[in-house]
Amino acid sequence: xxxxxxxxxxxxxxxxxxxxxxxxxxxxxxxxxxxxxxxxxxxxxxxxxxxxxxxxxxxxxxxxxxxxxxxxxxxxxxxxxxxxxxxxxxxxxxxxxxxxxxxxxxxxxxxxxxxxxxxxxxxxxxxxxxxxxxxxxxxxxxxxxxxxxxxxxxxxxxxxxxxxxxxxxxxxxxxxxxxxxxxxxxxxxxxxxxxxxxxxxxxxxxxxxxxxxxxxxxxxxxxxxxxxxxxxxxxxxxxxxxxxxxxx
Amino acid sequence: xxxxxxxxxxxxxxxxxxxxxxxxxxxxxxxxxxxxxxxxxxxxxxxxxxxxxxxxxxxxxxxxxxxxxxxxxxxxxxxxxxxxxxxxxxxxxxxxxxxxxxxxxxxxxxxxxxxxxxxxxxxxxxxxxxxxxxxxxxxxxxxxxxxxxxxxxxxxxxxxxxxxxxxxxxxxxxxxxxxxxxxxxxxxxxxxxxxxxxxxxxxxxxxxxxxxxxxxxxxxxxxxxxxxxxxxxxxxxxxxxxxxxxxxxxxxxxxxxxxxxxxxxxxxxxxxxxxxxxxxxxxxxxxxxxxxxxxxxxxxxxxxxxxxxxxxxxxxxxxxxxxxxxxxxxxxxxxxxxxxxxxxxxx
Numbered sequence: 001x002x003x004x005x006x007x008x009x010x011x012x013x014x015x016x017x018x019x020x021x022x023x024x025x026x027x028x029x030x031x032x033x034x035x036x037x038x039x040x041x042x043x044x045x046x047x048x049x050x051x052x053x054x055x056x057x058x059x060x061x062x063x064x065x066x067x068x069x070x071x072x073x074x075x076x077x078x079x080x081x082x083x084x085x086x087x088x089x090x091x092x093x094x095x096x097x098x099x100x101x102x103x104x105x106x107x108x109x110x111x112x113x114x115x116x117x118x119x120x121x122x123x124x125x126x127x128x129x130x131x132x133x134x135x136x137x138x139x140x141x142x143x144x145x146x147x148x149x150x151x152x153x154x155x156x157x158x159x160x161x162x163x164x165x166x167x168x169x170x171x172x173x174x175x176x177x178x179x180x181x182x183x184x185x186x187x188x189x190x191x192x193x194x195x196x197x198x199x200x201x202x203x204x205x206x207x208x209x210x211x212x213x214x215x216x217x218x219x220x221x222x223x224x225x226x227x228x229x230x231x232x233x234x235x236x237x238x239x240x241x242x243x244x245x246x247x248x
Numbered sequence: 249x250x251x252x253x254x255x256x257x258x259x260x261x262x263x264x265x266x267x268x269x270x271x272x273x274x275x276x277x278x279x280x281x282x283x284x285x286x287x288x289x290x291x292x293x294x295x296x297x298x299x300x301x302x303x304x305x306x307x308x309x310x311x312x313x314x315x316x317x318x319x320x321x322x323x324x325x326x327x328x329x330x331x332x333x334x335x336x337x338x339x340x341x342x343x344x345x346x347x348x349x350x351x352x353x354x355x356x357x358x359x360x361x362x363x364x365x366x367x368x369x370x371x372x373x374x375x376x377x378x379x380x381x382x383x384x385x386x387x388x389x390x391x392x393x394x395x396x397x398x399x400x401x402x403x404x405x406x407x408x409x410x411x412x413x414x415x416x417x418x419x420x421x422x423x424x425x426x427x428x429x430x431x432x433x434x435x436x437x438x439x440x441x442x443x444x445x446x447x448x449x450x451x452x453x454x455x456x457x458x459x460x461x462x463x464x465x466x467x468x469x470x471x472x473x474x475x476x477x478x479x480x481x482x483x484x485x486x487x488x489x490x491x492x493x494x495x496x497x498x499x500x501x502x503x504x505x506x507x508x509x510x511x512x513x514x515x516x517x518x519x520x521x522x523x524x525x526x527x528x529x530x531x532x533x534x535x536x537x538x539x540x541x542x543x544x545x546x547x548x549x550x551x552x553x554x555x556x557x558x559x560x561x562x563x564x565x566x567x568x569x570x571x572x573x574x575x576x577x578x579x580x581x582x583x584x585x586x587x588x589x590x591x592x593x594x595x
Contacts, residue, residue, distance in 0.1 A: 055479055081481035095472035097593050098465075106469045107480045109462035113490055116463040165480060 007066070008033040008169045008200040009054060009085075014063035016049055016224075023049040025224035026063070035216035036191065036201045038232075046224035047204045048090050051171045055087045056080045068168070084168035088161075088175060090204070092154045096147035100138055100157050103146050104129045107164045128164065136160035137186055152183040159190060170194065172203040176210050188214065212236065277589040278539075281547050288550055296553075298437045304549045305444035306506050309451045311529045311541035313498030318527065319535035319593060320459055321491050322471030323389070327397035329523035330404030331374040331496040335503025336513050337408060337415055338370035339363070339424060343508070346423035356416055363427040367504050374500025375493050382492040386485045389474070401523045408515040420514030424507045444505055451498050455538055458494070467491055468536065471593070521571065528578050534591025543589055548574065 009031040016024040024046045031037045039047045052058040054065060056077035065072045067083040080086070095103050108125050110116040133139040136156040141149060146157060155175065162170055175187055191214060194201050205211055211218065211232070218235040220227040228235055235241060289297040314328045345360040381400055388396050408415050415421065427434045427443055434440050458464050466487050469477040474484045507513045525548070533544020552570045555561060561569055586594045 057475060057479060077475070077478040078481055078483050080479060087479055089476070093473050093476040095469045095476070097472055098468050102465055102468070106465045106477070109465065111481045111483075113463070113483070113486050116466060117458065117461050119462040120460070121462075161480075 006033055007031060008068065009202075010066040011050075011054075012064045012066070014050070014053060014065065015061045016046075016053055016058060017061050022224050024053060027221075027224065027226055029219055029226050029229065031200070031202055031219070032217055033200055034198070036195050036203070036214055037217040037219060038211050038215035039202065039204045039219045039221060040206070040211055041221035041227070044223075045221040047221055048173055049224070050221070051087060051173050051202075051204065054080075055085060055171055057087075081165060081167065085171065086162045086165040086167040086169070087171035088155075088158045088173055090173040090177075092151070092158050094146035094149075094154055094158055094161070097145060099143050100133065100146055100149065101129060101142040103157055103161055104132050104164050107161055132160045132164045135163065136190065152179050155179060156183060156186065159187060163190070163194075167199075169200040170202065172201065174204050174206070176203075176205055176207050184210075273585065274590040278543060281543055281550070281589070284550055285546055288554060292557075295437075298441050300549055300553050302437070302441045302444050302509060303553070304546055305441070305448045306502050306509070307526070307529065307549060308448050308542050308545040309502040309505070310499055310526055311533065311545045312448075312451055312455050312538055313495045313502070314526060315530050315533075315535065315538065315541045316455060316458065316467070316491050316495045316498075318530050319537065319540075319591070320464065320467045320471065321488060323397075323488065323492070324394050324527070324595065325397040326394060326520070326523050326527050327400035327404070328495070328499050328526055329518050329520070330400050331378060331499035332503040332506070332522075333404050333408055333515075333518035334374045334377055335370040335500030336507040336517070337421070337503075338373050338500070339366045339504035339507040340421035340513050341414055342366035342369060344421050344424050346421070356414060356421070363425055363504075363508055367427075367501070370504040371497045371500040374503070375497040378493045378496030379489070382489045385492070386488055398520070401520045405515055405518055405520065408518055415515070418514060420512055421507075422512040424511045424513070426508055426511075440509055444509070447501060447505060451501065452538055452542070454494075454498070458491075459536075459538070463487070463490075468593075471536075525571070525574060528574050531588055531595070532574070532577060532581060534588030535595065536593040537588075537591050540588055540590040547589070 007030045010029075012028050014024055014027040014029075015022065027046070027050065039050065041047055049058065053060055053075065054067075056075040056079065060073065060075060063073075065075055067075075067080075067085060070083060072083075095106065098106075105121065105125060108128055109121070110119045130139065133142050136159055138153060138157050138160060141153060141157075146154065149157065155178070159172070159175060162172070172191075175191070176184055179187060188210070191201060191203070203215075215232055217229070218232045219229045220235060220241055228238055228241060289300065292300075310328065310332060314325065317323050317325050317328075341356065342359050342361040343363055343366040344358050346358055385393065385396055385400075409417055411417075425433075426440060434443050459467070466477065466482055469482075470484055470487060474488075478484050506517070510517075529544040529548045530541055531544075532547060533542070534540025551573060552566075555566050555570055555573070556563065581588060
C-alpha cells in the first residue's frame with residue numbers, strides 16, 4: 001500500500017495493548033514532513049509507546065503506519081531505517097562496553113551480513129565518525145567506554161549515533177530530560193540545525209519551555225488517544241490542554 | 249540490589265586488585281602463565297611438552313571459537329562440546345579402519361576415508377547442526393540461552409551414547425587415522441603438533457578477521473543491546489546465527505583433530521562437565537579477547553597436567569581436583585576480576 005502525502009508519518013487507528021491497558025488506542029495522527037513536531041502528554045499517555053511502535057521496537061496490535069507514503073501493518077525494527085526513520089530512547093541505550101567511537105562507527109558500517117564480514121573501517125567512515133562526534137561535542141571522549149560517560153554525555157552520544165544514520169525522520173524520546181543547561185543548549189542547537197537541514201524531527205518532552213520554543217507542530221496525547229494537535233501557540237492556549245495536562 | 253550483589257561490589261571495590269592499572273594486571277597475568285608454561289615444560293622435558301602443547305592447541309581452538317559466541321556476542325553457551333563431539337564422531341565414523349567384526353562388540357560400517365576427506369564433512373555437519381539448532385536458539389537470550397545450550401550438550405551426549413549403530417555407544421570408536429599428505433602420514437607426535445598449531449593459527453586468524461571487521465563490531469553491539477542495534481537496520485538474528493554456525497564449525501575442526509590425535513573416542517570425552525570447563529576457560533582467560541582465550545586454555549592445560557605431579561594428590565583424584573581448582577578460580581575471578589585475566593567485557 002502506498003500513499004503520497006506531505007506527512008512524514010501518518011498513523012491510522014494505531015493500537016497497542018498491554019493486557020487490559022490500552023497504551024495506544026486507535027490513534028490516528030499525522031506528523032508533517034517539515035519542521036519539528038513535539039509529542040506531549042501526562043505520564044502513561046502513550047508517548048513512548050507511540051515512538052516504539054513507529055520505530056518497530058514494539059509490534060503493533062492494530063492499525064496502519066504510513067511512513068514516507070508506504071503503508072505498513074507490521075513495522076520491523078531492522079526495516080525502519082529503510083523508510084528513513086531512526087530514534088533515541090527514553091532511557092539512554094548505548095552499547096555500554098564499547099567506546100564512544102565504536103558506538104558511532106557501528107551504525108556507519110555495512111548492514112549486509114556477508115559484506116560486513118569483509119568490510120574494514122574506511123577513511124570515509126572515520127571522517128564521518130569524527131564529524132559527528134565533534135558535532136555533539138564528544139570528540140574528546142571518543143576513546144571512553146560509553147558506560148563510563150556522564151548522563152549528559154551519554155545523551156549526546158546517543159543523539160550522535162542517531163545523527164550518524166543520516167536519516168530523514170528522527171524520533172527523539174525525551175532528548176532534553178536530565179541535562180545541565182550547557183548540554184541542553186547544545187541539544188537545542190543540534191535540533192535547530194536538523195530543522196534547517198530539512199529533516200523531520202519528532203521529540204517527546206516534558207520541558208514546557210522547550211515545547212514553547214522549538215516545535216512547529218504539537219501533538220497532545222491522553223490515555224493513548226489524541227487529545228489535540230496543531231500549531232504550538234494554538235494548542236497550548238486551548239483550555240483543556242492547560243487545565244488537564246500542562247498544569248498551568 | 250541483593251545482599252550478595254552488594255557484598256560482591258564491596259569486595260571488588262576493596263579487593264586486592266583495586267588501584268592496580270588494568271594493563272599491569274594483564275601483563276602480570278600473561279607473564280605468570282607464560283613463565284609457568286616454560287618452567288613446567290623445561291622441567292618435564294620434550295615429550296611431555298609436545299603432548300601438553302597438542303592438548304593446548306585443541307582446547308585453544310575450542311576456547312577461541314567459543315569466545316566468538318560468549319565474549320563477543322554475549323550468548324553464554326555451555327553446549328559447545330556438542331559441536332566438538334560432532335566433529336570428532338564424524339571423523340571417527342568416516343575415517344576409522346577398525347575391523348569391528350572380530351571384536352564381538354557393536355559393529356558399525358567403517359568407510360575408511362582419509363583424514364582430509366572426513367575433515368570437511370565433520371566441519372560441515374557441525375555447521376549444519378548449529379544452523380538447525382541456532383534457528384531455535386535465536387529466540388533466546390541470557391539465562392534461558394544458558395539453559396537451552398545446556399540442553400543441547402545433554403542431547404548431544406545422549407546421541408553419542410545411544411546411537412550405537414553409528415557411534416558404537418560406550419564402546420567407542422578406535423583406529424582413527426592421523427592426517428596424511430599423499431604418502432606422508434603425520435603419525436609422529438611432533439608432526440601432529442605442528443599440524444594442530446597450523447589449525448590453531450588458522451582459527452585465530454579467522455577469528456581475528458571476524459572480530460576486527462564490521463561484522464565483529466555488530467556482534468559486540470548485539471552483546472550490549474540487541475534491541476537497540478536492530479533499530480539501526482541490522483537483522484540481529486542473522487548475525488547471531490552466522491557467528492553461532494562459524495563457531496560450531498571451528499569446534500567441529502577441534503573435534504576432528506582430537507579424534508585423530510587420540511585415535512580413540514567414546515562419549516566420555518563429550519560430557520556436559522567438559523563443556524562447563526570450556527566455558528570456564530573462556531571466562532578465565534577473558535571475554536571478547538582472542539589472546540585471553542589462548543591464555544585461558546594454556547592456564548587450564550597447565551593446571552590440569554600440573555596437578556598430576558602434586559605428590560600429595562593421588563592420581564585417581566586429579567580429575568576431580570582440577571574441577572575444584574578451576575571452580576574456585578572462577579569464583580575468585582568473578583569476585584575480584586570479573587572480566588577474566590586479560591578481558592575487558594564483564595558478563
